[in-house]
Amino acid sequence: MPQFLSTKDEGFESAFQALLGAKREDSPDVDAVVADIIADVRARGDAAVLELTAKFDRLELDAAGLRFSAAEIDGYCAQVSAEDREALEMAAERIRAYHARQMPEDAFWEDDAGASLGWRWSAVSAAGLYVPGGIATYPSSVLMNAIPAKVAGVGRLAMVVPTPDGDVNPLVLLAARISGVNEVYRIGGAQAVAALAYGTETIAPVDKITGPGNAFVAAAKRRVFGKVGIDMIAGPSEILVIADKDNDPDWVALDLLSQAEHDESAQSILITDDAAFGQAVADAVEKRLQTLERRAVAGPSWRDFGAVITVENMDEAIVLSDRIAPEHLELCVADADEMAGKVTHAGAIFIGAWTPEAIGDYVGGPNHVLPTARSARFSSGLSVMDFLKRTTLARMTPEALNAIGPAAERLAISESLQAHGLSVRARLDKLNRD
């Protein structure tokens, strides 16, 4: 059974704080192992990657075999059914269209002082995409990481995906091809992250690494950060559904379960202003759990981390929602648009009962890589911005320097940075001499 809470309960505040603070994931401390792997790949390149791949993925390769050839990818892509291909292509097209709108604009203007100022965006030259292998291998994640990179203009996009015992998911390779991935390597773990960050004889280094992975991958990304850029280190998935009683309890139950089935550490929360509806949803969850394929995952998640919170009114729901700062927020209420406008902290909002969160995982268009663990208070989902960087621009005329230079000189002197001041003064002196 999930927790049932009501804001009317005396102990609500402490129970709610406990829910917010619950540690849902116990990451094993693998940092020392990962440090050794990275050092090994830096020192020995391909040879280290090949040995570690033989050890962890039980796969004997030579350097030439690290990369999937175009013909191999052709072969795997041909195994995908026409229906799956069509679905992937529709998803890719919609994700591309959404992210194309995110492209920021350059600017350059002249101000009153005669100074020309602005900025220019440019894409990261080369990016690396980590894709997990094994059981949780998601072609949708390939689309969600690779398409924003390509929309941003990343020239070289290298993907790594481990193929334990040689097992390959053809949909993952098709997703890579549809997304415009340039290179695919059959490696994984910390060794793949190290190869992307530092390069080997076969794999050229990249400037930015994104994509989900296990504890080893997360630790490796943390370690190479600085040498390259990385995306967020995502925690287990979360959904908050705010629903009034005029909803089908089964729809809401399925939406809650669609997060719970990801991971035993996932968290699904319902907030409603009708206790009986909350109970009906909980009942519907139990019923669905009896037959759900992934009930061995979704059941523990719902029991251990799920919650049904009854509020006195929907204004209370918004306050609680902002405190949760959910990764996914689904609003199944009468005026969902209005409520969406009142929410401040959420990774993604799904507005209205006809917008199940699963739409956002695949074909909605917005990115499904979103801030977890309350980090929507200060961070955003993956976007084209993650593959762009901004260079600021400034150009002074002699007149502009004459207008604003003395203030710079003054501040430089106040900070005891004499050369800063002199670099301005030397130019002003020339102006005054001429």
Place this chain on the structure above:
Amino acid sequence: MPQFLSTKDEGFESAFQALLGAKREDSPDVDAVVADIIADVRARGDAAVLELTAKFDRLELDAAGLRFSAAEIDGYCAQVSAEDREALEMAAERIRAYHARQMPEDAFWEDDAGASLGWRWSAVSAAGLYVPGGIATYPSSVLMNAIPAKVAGVGRLAMVVPTPDGDVNPLVLLAARISGVNEVYRIGGAQAVAALAYGTETIAPVDKITGPGNAFVAAAKRRVFGKVGIDMIAGPSEILVIADKDNDPDWVALDLLSQAEHDESAQSILITDDAAFGQAVADAVEKRLQTLERRAVAGPSWRDFGAVITVENMDEAIVLSDRIAPEHLELCVADADEMAGKVTHAGAIFIGAWTPEAIGDYVGGPNHVLPTARSARFSSGLSVMDFLKRTTLARMTPEALNAIGPAAERLAISESLQAHGLSVRARLDKLNRD
């Protein structure tokens, strides 16, 4: 003497790689100490902060004394000369005007399938700004961190600045007041970062922490990352000047020295297509070093990490510049605008000989917090974006769900995520029944 390199030299490539790879900073490993300090502040709040402030800053306070009162700030501000105040206000106004243009726009549109999609930006609710005390206390850094936060719409901006032995820089407090900082606390070090991240009885927690600091502050920021957002961990400053022979060697020398005087680990590089001009600049640097106030800092920086690189033509200069990915790039060449357009990786570009880098440190308008250590390949300077986060929005109509839902269901099934598929299917079934 700095290094003199020429692309015509046989050993150039390896010398250039050594220059790029030079480890300029040896950060002491303070992580264990910092972990203890953070745990102490989490456990004991104000009491821990007060004890650590007495220990490290030799300053006995009680909880009520942690925060500067408005009257105290008034008193310090009154000590600032009219000229310094005017210079600070001009700088603030120009920084504000530049950053106001960075505010990104919200979007919401309906696509062909009838799906409404978009995003909304919102400010971080509360931000913390770290300001170093002691010798390198820079009011300009207060402006550069606080103004973007306030332009973004951050409601509560709390600043911490250590005051060792009670020493306060009035300009820092005036900069805070001009920037709209809401609270100022006289604490520093890892204990200040912990207080901002986790809160104490006196200091409410924030959602994002920015600002420079020593090795303890940097380690503390790394440790609280995740609980709160942080800005980049900046390394020592760098400048690359690309200059042709039609420049005053003394101007270029002063620009190189204005980075070198920051820090013995700073790096100043000149690239020129005229070896004699390069020598003339090096001579001018030596001459200025004889009298420069901070020659004890600038001299070692220039000797140990400075370089004068002669290229055969300016196209070579651009290639080398992109490999360096400098924090600051100054273009003192005939067609500086054209060259600026060809550069891909740089934190900030200063276009033309009338734009000394020092202008950008104070009054230009763009931010002076910029990516160091080659990270301009994948990251950007501080901006209003650092204090904003994006919530993505999606709203389906029944018709839109009917159009794109089946593809989502298909992909969910291919990923063995049955509940995802069922959450779409349940709604499609209702549509088909009706």
